Every structure is written in C-alpha cells, then in structure tokens.
Amino acid sequence: MTSNSFCEFFEGTEKLMEIWFDKYQDNPNDCDLRHIQRSAWDTLLSFVNCKIISFKRNEHMDAYVLSESSLFVSKNRIIIKTCGSTTLLRCLEPLLYLVKQVAGFDEVVDIFYSRKNFMRPELQDGSHRTFENEVEALDNLFEDGAAYCMGRMNSDCWYLYTLNSPLIESKSFKQTPDQTFEIIMQNLDHKVMNIFTRAVSSSGKEATQKSGIDKLLPGMTIDDFLFDPCGYSMNGLIKGGYYVTIHITPEPHCSYVSFETNCPHTAYPDLVNRLLKVFIPGKFLMTICANELSTSFNAHKEFRDVEFQGFDRKELQVCRFKNYDITYGLYAKPNS
C-alpha cells in the first residue's frame, strides 16, 4: 500500500452473466423480462448480496446501477454484472423461476457466464472460489454447458461458461446481430484513479466529465454514481438497443476498470486506443464476442497485426463456437 491507499482491498473483478430467453412452444410476443417488478429484482438481488442504487430506461432496455456493478434488462435478455464478494450464481435458479412466472419465457436460448481470474479468490464465497465450483453449479442447471479458459490458467486468464450448442429449434427465436466488447484494465494511473474518489470529485457527473468518459462514445444517456469514499459505476444507454457500462475500483494497490458495450464497432483498435488514453492502464485484457450476423464477426483479424504503443501482446486467442466467435487478447507494459 502507498500513501495514496484510502481503502482496504476490494475485488473489482466482476462476475458477468448474460442470458437470452425464448418461449419454446408458443409465440413469445407477450413475453417481456421488463414485466418483472422492481421489488422482485430487489428480492432476487438479495441472493447476490447487492442492491439497486439507481435506474434509467429507454424503449429498449431497463438499466440498473447496483451497489456492486450493473443490471440490464431487455425484452428477452438479462445482463447482470457484480463485483466484490457478491454471490451472483446464487440468484440463477430463482431468476429462471421468476422469468418463467412473470415474464413468460420458458427456455434459455443461450447463457454466457464469464469473469477474469480473481486477484484474491480466497476472499470469495465458496460458490465462486474456483471456476470449477462455478461450473459445477452451472452444470447442475444446464445440459451440454461448455467451460473454457482463455489465457494462462496460472496467471491472467478469462473464464467462460456457455451453452455452445446449436440454437434451440424454436418456432420463434430469430438470431439478430450481436456483439459484446469488454476490456478489463489493471495497474492504472494514480492521477486518473484519483478522479474517482470523493476527495477529488463531488459527484458521479463530475467524475464522468473530468475523466472524459462522457466523450468515449457518442449519444450516451448516462447514469453515473460516485461511491464514498471512492469507486465509480456508470450505465450508458444508446439508441438502437445498445448499452455501455463502466466500473472503477480506484485503490492503487488493486486498481481495476471494466468497460463493456454491445455497440457494434468496425474498428475496435481505435476504441481500445481511446480507452487507453482515458484510463492509462499498466495492462489490459480484452474480449470480443460476436455472432455471424455481427459486423464485428471478423474483429479478430484486426488484432492479428495491430500494436498498442507501449504494450507487449502477451496473448491472442480466437475460439469459434457454434453461434459466436470469441477473440481474447492480453496486453501489458513491460514493467507492469
């Protein structure tokens, strides 16, 4: 710890779960995950050990800022991302029940549960301490789930659990273009991180503007929150059904920033460069998950020869799954 250290250790590393739903037999037009009431989410999130602290919506999506990260609810897709020592998988079974009872969907079309390796796994609840434990819990709920590890199992890596089975032969489910870009940055610049403390910024809005987050992508409706004494969360909604979410743990000994969006890009390296300029990390891990209909489907080709100034490429991996291609990259400054 340095003289800058203002908090105890915090595990910024999020558990991220995205689930797509469908109705197997009937027309799913009447089904909608947004029929689930706020009070039901409150109850559900009590299993996870986190709370709703802010809310915004547009015609496509309900976006909740949580005490630990974010929740996005669309008609047929839920994205829930929680950090710290939350117990995300504990909400899965009640969530599936709630979705069936209230939203009307009876089929999980696809699930993506992912996370980076924890900095301090020993501080997690048993259900999340190892990926093996998480896989066991997921295997109990899903048939033919596939568990992957990209990157180095004995160092920086990224775990993914997904169904990776052919899309269920449903009368109604139509695949639409879909892509998710996530970047996880660590060992960040102290001055930048200080922006995300109450000592330097008085509000989420001030931190958003001072850091330049508001200019990262055009057209965002922003819901930002600055925690006391430090920490920052932001949900951004963009027309067309797109979201952005940023979560920041600024403590110098465990600094962590995640940025995630489903906004399609045809030039991801440009976006990466903008993010590196704003946050100045010592290392970063990047994943792009895109289906065949996405304009980002061939994103991995862009990264094959690209270099990021000052960073060594430690790893580049591409997986072809049934419905998605995933690109994984790890980059680090020589002394990071």
Added chain:
Amino acid sequence: MTSNSFCEFFEGTEKLMEIWFDKYQDNPNDCDLRHIQRSAWDTLLSFVNCKIISFKRNEHMDAYVLSESSLFVSKNRIIIKTCGSTTLLRCLEPLLYLVKQVAGFDEVVDIFYSRKNFMRPELQDGSHRTFENEVEALDNLFEDGAAYCMGRMNSDCWYLYTLNSPLIESKSFKQTPDQTFEIIMQNLDHKVMNIFTRAVSSSGKEATQKSGIDKLLPGMTIDDFLFDPCGYSMNGLIKGGYYVTIHITPEPHCSYVSFETNCPHTAYPDLVNRLLKVFIPGKFLMTICANELSTSFNAHKEFRDVEFQGFDRKELQVCRFKNYDITYGLYAKPNS
C-alpha cells in the same frame, strides 16, 4: 464392456514433453543429447515407470519405443511421450541434470508439456492427477511458464504448458522451421482395433501392414511393436529429421489412437482424412503447433471452412504465442 473386451481399463492418453536445449555462453557445437548413453536413459526412465523395448536411429535422431510409448532424441531436442499411469514429470529434474552433465547444454530454450484430459484421472499418480498439480511441478522448475487449456474444461480438452517467452537471447540459438501435428482418436472401429491384438496379428509388422499404417506417409523407416495380448506402438523416421509415432490402445471400452509427426504439411485436412479412413474413430482431437518459419504456420486457415464427412466440429481454437501458433480442433460423430 462388450464381448470384445479383452483387457482391463488402460489409459491410452499420453503425457507428451518436448524440450529444446541450448548452451547459453558458449558455442553449442560440441553439445549433443545423443551423447547420453542407453544405460542413462534406462535409469532416467525408471523414474517414469517405463522401459526401452526397441531402438532405431538415423543421422538426425535416436528413436526408442518404450513399454509405454516413445522417446526421440535429436542433437538439441528431446521428445518423450508416455501413457498409462507413468510419472513423466518425475524424470524432468534428473533429465535437466543429465543433459547438462553429459550433453553439455545448460539452457532450456523451450518446453511443451501437453496432454488430453485423462479418461480416469483418479488412476494417475498424484503428480499427474490434475493439470494444476502438473503446472505446480513445472512452475517450480521454470520461470514465466504459461499454462493453457484448449477445448472444454468440463469435457474434452487439451492442456499445454510452455515457456511462451521471447526466445532467450543466446549467441547461438537459431530458430528453424518447426511444426508438430498431433491427432488423438477415440471410440474407434472395433474391427480396425482388432488388428492391434495378438489374436488377429502375429507381429507389429503384420499389424502395420494390415492396417495400412505403412502407407500413411512416404519414406518411413518403421520400428513397430505389438504388445501381448494387445496394444501397438510405432516409431517412424523420415529423412530430413522428421519422425512419426503412433500408439494404439485397442480395448473397445477405452480405445485410443494417437498419431504425431513433425513432418511439414501444406494440406493437413488431407492427412486427417487419410487417418480417419485407416482408424475410423468416433471422435478426434487435433492440434497443430507451428512457428513463423514453418510452412504450416497458417494451417488454422485451412480448418476454418473445412468439414470432415460424418463429423460435427465441436471446437476450433487458435492461439498466437510468442514463437508458435497453435490450432486446436475437436470433431465428433453425432452419436459418439
């Protein structure tokens, strides 16, 4: 088990270790791993729990058939592959010592330790029961070793440990074109497997010819061995410093065939098709490891759109490492 079952369970799944050596300070011209005497290998292999049962050599390589798989010794590279419940990693420390004392090399340039997931890990010695255990042992001997898992961690997968660091700045080490192709086949045709039993074939040579192994690649000098009552091993040497090795566990309830070669190919799918025709597996896992100088460096592109008749592609992954690209594919018949 079927009426065809003639033996107890045998773990065909091999542990495979390839190590490249160099001399850090001086000219390595006088160094040669083939200075290591047969008696020293005998002692070393006692740590592994296997024995030499046959030997052939050419100007490039010494090739040993072992009671459990094979050992290839070139001037600056050792390849050792052992199956069953052998304890391969137990020979590593004494091997490094022996190499220094007898062959004169003092530097490990690169190491590749790999294996498929075991069918029955609980039957392995503690040192090999989990990949985590293996990684721990390797991490104790090497700095900056990288551990990977390709494929599904909760099903069929392939583990790899390698240094993945920039080539050591050695005065002498020159990278040469290098590629390794390995295919691991399971759930094989019973009639084909019967060829590799004493009940059907009287010798290794007969099994080699009956099966068509002798025609798989041109120009092989073959050293083959048929075990009693069943099981088959083969080393092939090809001019130019190339090897082939095939190991067969024919028991119907645990049938397993591995084929490995460093022979460069520009059309791997053709080779795969020849192998599928000879062995008729229900599923197969394939890896290609090639450096930038290899004509096989872009092999992964060949597999992007290729299909193998009767097989579903379960997985295709590509990793770019510092010095090597690795392509991983898993294919299975619908009911296998």
